Amino acid sequence: MIPTDFDNVFADLVDGVEDLRGLLQTLRRRLPHAWLELHGDDGVVVTEPAGGSPLAAEAATIAGLLEQALAGNELVAAQGRGGEWFYAVPLAKAEAVLVAALPGRQGNLLVEPHGRDLLLSAVDYALLDQEQQLLVIENQQVYRQINVHKQQYSALIEDNFRQYRLIQEKEKEYARKLESEIARQTAELRSTNARLEKASRLQNEFLANMSHELRTPMNAIIGFSELLSETDLDPDQSEYAKTIKEAAGNLLVLINDILDLAKIEAGKVELDSEPFALRELVEGVASLFRLPAAAKKVAFMVEIEEGLPALLVGDGNRLRQILINLVGNAMKFTDRGRVAIIVQAGRCCGEQVEVIFSVRDTGIGIAADRQQAIFDKFTQADGSTTRKYGGTGLGLAICSQLVKLMGGDIRVESVEGEGSSFIFSIPMASRRPLPLAPAAEAASVEADAPVGGVGALRILLVEDNPVNQRLASIIVSKQGCELAVASDGLEALAQLRAHPFDLVLMDVQMPNMDGLEATRKIREIEASPAGRAEYAGLRDRQRPLVIVGLTAHARKEDEQACYGVGMNGFLSKPIVKDRLVAFLREEAERLASSSS
Amino acid sequence: MPSAKELVTKFSDLKTLPHVALRLTRLVNDERSTMQDFEEIIKLDPVLVTRLLRLVNSPYFGLINKVESIPKAVVYVGMKNLRNLVAVEALRNLFRGGEAENGFSRKNLWVHSATVAIVAEMIAKRIFGQEGEDVFLAGIIHDVGLIIEDQLAGEALRRACGVYDPSKNTLVGCEQEIIGCDHSEVGTLLAKDWRLPPEVIKAIRHHHDREKKYPLTSITSILQLAEYIAGKLNYSPIVGRFDPLPPHLVRHVRSMMANYKVIMRDLPGEMAKAKDLYDPNA
CATH class of the missing domain: 3.40.50.2300 (Response regulator)
Structure with a gap:
């Protein structure tokens, strides 16, 4: 670092005289009746009071005193030619020597018992005055600095408050924007919701109307073709009427399937939750297919695991629909071998039991790359299936949707040429069977009675x-x-x-x-x-x-x-x-x- | 010979001053700015954030609690002080490197600027009872024109320094003659670009003007006093040479001699406290 001299910064601005004059005035305040002279180390001399001082005439005496003072004596005295005494005190800090005469006073002050002390004390006091002036200035500077700090702190506080207000404003603005944005989005959602609700209602109405519009003419076609075939017809006409009836029947199945699927997809299907007898239901489905199976010389089997509860709670009708669909498919694609319905118990948890239904056949099977697609709408194992076997391609889609709706899942295992198994499992609650009521027995007797x-x-x-x-x-x-x-x-x-x-x-x-x-x-x-x-x-x-x-x-x-x-x-x-x-x-x- | 404007334009094109520093100094003048804005801008320069927090926690501010975030720094020392620190950080890098020749070196100039800033702040607070933030800024930045000249007309500046002799001519006179403009002109343009407070710009413009008497309490006068004191302490831009104090300021100093002596006595302590600010190796 460059050498610096903090003490002599202002040496150029202030001549030594001024410094000495200041000091002399301070000394004079302590010794108001004395004649004073300050001799700077650099030879400058200041006198107080100026002019006519007796000191001026005693140059030789004073020179002697100065010599003694600079030699390190604290206080020296000498008698001048006029008999007056002169005193000299070296002031090391001010780099000067004070020379004083006390007009009106006879004799050497220093030989008196307290003279020396009094004189030195007066000088010390004067020097302390000088130092005190510096302290006062320091104090003033400290005071000013404190004031500046006070101002700065209040300015800082004000500025912080200003920022606080601004930030608060910004946040309010942000909240307002957020609120209006939320309001806008809510309104948008509401209108979208209303639109969707309306669309859903329209879809509902459309479904209802379609159902009506489609079934009404079917009603006529099926009914009249039935009546027609009961009239006297020649063999050709009878064949035609039969064909009409069959075709209309197929069409009705298709319409029912389409409406069914539309309903499921529109979320309009509500599942029943009624107790039903599992074995009765499965046997009921089987009974529909026993004759056709016998006619095709295909074995038809039903296996129901013993441990399964007799009564289950669920939608029996929909379950029947699924089974009929799957067994119908199995029958359709199986020309030899067997078709089987197998019911097993899966995981069991308290009242809940997972029932696993498998419909197995030894039919034509499904190619591995088609196995996933068959559950899609309007999809069959291959394009030629429709021509050869008929069907809408909706059956499995409906089954898959219904199973999902019931909380289960469905899958297929198949080897082409060897047969297929459709397996689906549905979680259902089991219900303990009620004791058979006598009324029910009576009813069954009546059902068996010949009807009139x-x-x-x-x-x-x-x-x-x-x-x-x-x-x-x-x-x-x-x-x-x-x-x-x-x-x-x-x-x-x-x-x-x-x-x-x-x-x-x-x-x-x-x-x-x-x-x-x-x-x-x-x-x-x-x-x-x-x-x-x-x-x-x-x-x-x-x-x-x-x-x-x-x-x-x-x-x-x-x-x-x-x-x-x-x-x-x-x-x-x-x-x-x-x-x-x-x-x-x-x-x-x-x-x-x-x-x- | 290039004009001051050409120099500043060229200099700005060099992008030697970080963009973040420019945006921050402008932000402080905006009455709608908050600590959030300040933080948002300064976050772009993570190094600056670290350095700023280090300076905020240095003895110069004498905070009792450690400040760990920019918003807190804004709360404790205020945006003006942070702006000063940003200027310090921006300029510190600018004053690095370069060769010393004909008494001029960037390192000297940096120590000079820091000394002037600290002394000026002391004079403002202790003699005139004024806030010292703008005065400090004026001090740290008043000779930035010399750096620009050094970067873009280095050789001419060295020649001007060589010709400069306080007993015969002035530094700005030599600059005008040899470079075609002087550092107070160049510095003023840059300060305007930075949107510094008008008082600060004025002080940079006139800090070498000995003809006109500026009010004693103006930043210009305080800057001139501080420059003289720094010169006397051997911290002048061109070592050993500096312009004399204008006569009315001489009278002022003589009338307040004891006050100035107290300042000189306390200066070493203040400089030690601010060491982190001006240490060229920090």
Whole structure:
């Protein structure tokens, strides 16, 4: 580092005289009546008071004193020519020597007992004064610095507060933006949600309508082709009618499949959770295929593991649908060997049991690279399958979706040319079987009893579609029943006002007054004695009029709606002759037994 | 011969000053700026963050608590002080290297600048009772023009230094003659570019002006006093040579001699406290 001299920075600015003069004035304040001279080491001399000092005349004496003082003596005295005494004190710090005379005073002060002390004290005091001045200045500087710091700190605090306010403002602004952004997104979501809800409702309605629109003409085709084949036909015509009936049957299966899949995919399928008997269900499915299997000379086997609970809780109907589908496939693709339904218990956890169903065949099998795709919609093992074996390609997609819906999974194991196994497992709750009720036994006895004829039931058919009117009326009259026709709910009420009936076949969807509304009205009238009196058809009845709903809406909610308004039964269109006849027969029996 | 403007433009093109430092010095003048803005900018230069925190925690500020984050530093020492530290860090690198010749060396100039900054701050606070932050900044930056000249017209500057003789001419006069502009002009343009406070810019512009009497309490006058003291302490840009004090300032010093003597007595201690700031090897 460069050498520096902090002491002599201002040497150029200040001549030594000024320094000495300052010191001399300080000394003078302590010794106000003395004559004083300061002799700087550099030869400068300052005098106080200026002019006329007796010191000036005593140069030789003073020179002697200075010599002694510089030689290191603390305080020296000498008598001048005029008899006065002169004193000299070296001031090392100021680099000067003080020479003093005390006018009016006789004799050497230093020989008096306290003279020396008094003089030295006076000089010391003066030097202390000088130092004190410096201390005062230091103090002032410290004070100023403290003030600056105070100002700086308050400025700092103010600036920090300013920043705090700004940051707060920014945060508020941010919060506002966030809020409005959230509000905007919420509104967007709400409108999207509304749109989706509307779309879902429209899809629902569309499904319902499609179901109706598709089944209504099917109703006519199947019904009339059945009736047609019962008329006198020559062999060709009989063959044609049979073909129409078969084709219409296939078409109905396809329509049902498509609607089913659409419903599943739209999330409109609600699963039942009812107890059902596992063995009965599986055997029921098997019984559908035993004859066809025998006809194809294919062995048909059912194996149900012993340990499985007899009663399970779940959707038996949907399970049956899956099994029928899989066994149907197995039958279709198996020409020799066997088809088997195997039911096993999987993992078990308390009431919960995993039931594993396998449908195995020794059919044509599926190529390994096609095994995944077969569960997709409209996909079959290979393109030629449709031509050779028929089918829609929807069956497995529906099965897969249903299994998933039930919380299980489905897979296939297959070797081409050797056969396939479709395995699916579904977790279900087991239910302890209830003791068999005597009523149930009676019912089964009755079911076995031979059924009698329908007899002369008086039937009111309420149906707006003329084709369906004709179809239903032909079926009904063939059973020997009397039939009146009303084309909507209002007409039905008019008929009831005039004539008694044993049973009403009530279409649900009709103009003017639909079947649900009409049923509700009828039940209202039955409930009030005054109202009943006005209706010939209701007046004398012991029990409520039997009303059977007819609807092309085969959905569960449609069925529930029918029962909800007080219908006693429900037939889905297209009208299957056998089911309608069975219904009529049942009703006739009840009528006969109640009247006997 | 290049004009001051040409030099500053060329210099700025060299991007020798970190961009972050420029943005920060500008930020301090903005009344809407907060510690968050400050931190956001300074975060771009992690080295600068570390160095700044080291300086904030150095004895120069004498903080009782250790400051570990930039926002906290803003709270404790304020943005103006941080701006000064950013300037110190930016300039420290600038004053590195170069050869010593004709009494000029960058290292000398750096120690000179730091001494002037510290003395000026002491004078402002102790004699005039004023805040010392802007004064410190003016001190640290007032001779930056010399660095720019050294980088872009180094040989001419050395010649000017060689001709400079305080008894016959002035340094800025020699610069004007040989380089075509002088360091107070160049420094002023750079300071304007940095958007430094107007008082600071004025002080840089006039620190060699002996003709006009500037108010005693102005940064210009304080800078001139500090320059003279630094020169006397042998910390002048051109070793052993510096301009004499303007007469009215001589009168001022003589009238306050005891005050200045106290400052001189305390200066070594203050410089030791600020060692981290000006140590060229830090």
